[in-house]
Amino acid sequence: MLTPRHQALLMTLAGMTVGVAVFGAVLVINGGNPFTAHDTPSGIVNSHPPSGTPTRTDGLQADSLQYVVQNFGSSNDPVSAEVPTGWKSAQAGTRPKFLDPTGVWQIRFDTRGSKQTPDELVANRERSIDEHDLKVLSRDGGTLIYTYTDRTRGPRMGLSRWISLDGGKSSAVEITVGGRPQDEAGLRAILQHATDTIKLPVAPGDNRPN
Template sequence: MARRGTALLASGLVAMIAIGGAGGYGVGWLTALDRSISATGKPMPLGQIDLLKTPAPPSTTPIPVDSRKPVPDTSKPLRAGALRYKTQTVTVRGTLKSEVSLKVPIGWVYTPQSDEDTARFNETTKRYLRFQAGFPRTRPPSASMAAKVHDLTNLEESQQVRFISQVDDGDVATLAYEWVPPESISKNPILRLVIVRWVADESGDVAVELGVTGLPQDAAALRAVIDHASESVVRRDIPLAPS
């Protein structure tokens, strides 16, 4: 088992995506996280273009905080002692192709993401574990955590971010916060607890970003999940083949 918080790097041929027994750097999310999809437009015929009109600027009206007042979720909390784990192995693609192995709670289902550098395992849509890899190693965990904090502080006030803790252990950095997702992610403004952890390899730079999301009452179980993941995570890379 890898030392707590240390991802191991090895070279070699990486297999196709595998889910099973053999096994952020980016500012992710949640992380996972959970990202918007860009829209594509159709070209307008030249006869319909009016060069004398200036298009109106996009609306920047903030969403009222009161409109996203958190709604209590009375789901029973996850119990850390009831969780059992098995090793899952998934290949993701960013600048590099990374095969990542880590321990995931049994029953949490692998869910492909639109971002090919990210993988996610869902217990439900409100509870999940994700990781991001496939990026170059360029900065230590503390710098990645600082970048994430900066991004969170610039979110709409309606998302009501509340920082709980920031811990820098050198080769591992961990951020915990509460957050109300925007309506594009969750129609109901249910308060979420998010724990993000950046794990360095022997280079001292981040090799894997991990994130676990759930409800505030799941705090103990979520910490157990991210501990199991970060203590077991292994990343192996090869460059992407030329296109």
């Protein structure tokens, strides 16, 4: 006959056996992981990329841009214009260039001016571009818009504008922006913003090249 003490011991062992069996069943159901999707253990973070992070297939959107003033030119002929925030200077002086951190987009200026008209410079630039699959989309208003295929970076788009301060008789500055065809909306916005914000010195003499 089992004593009360032996009976209590047998009941305890039976309970432990049932507990082990239930835990094993849970492991089988959950594929060997005792933690379900809703029971992540403390210290483990489910990491997901931010939903707003752009990919290389996204186009540059005008409403995503913010701008900051950049100064360039020379000490005798200082120039300033607003370019997208975060773009870094890759070249200074009278022909500065600013690149976004990824190197996909850029804007550059040529502040040396020219005695040629904007329309003449548009025609000259069109003839001088030596790129594969060149396609001119527009050449109106002193602005050349074109696409081509870069052998390294693939399809590209360029927008070059020449600004006149004397009614179109000559050109004071060139602004060019570059990116991909899907960036057209953003590139147009950058070009227009630079056009609207550029500040040029009033030179006493005319020392522009032909």
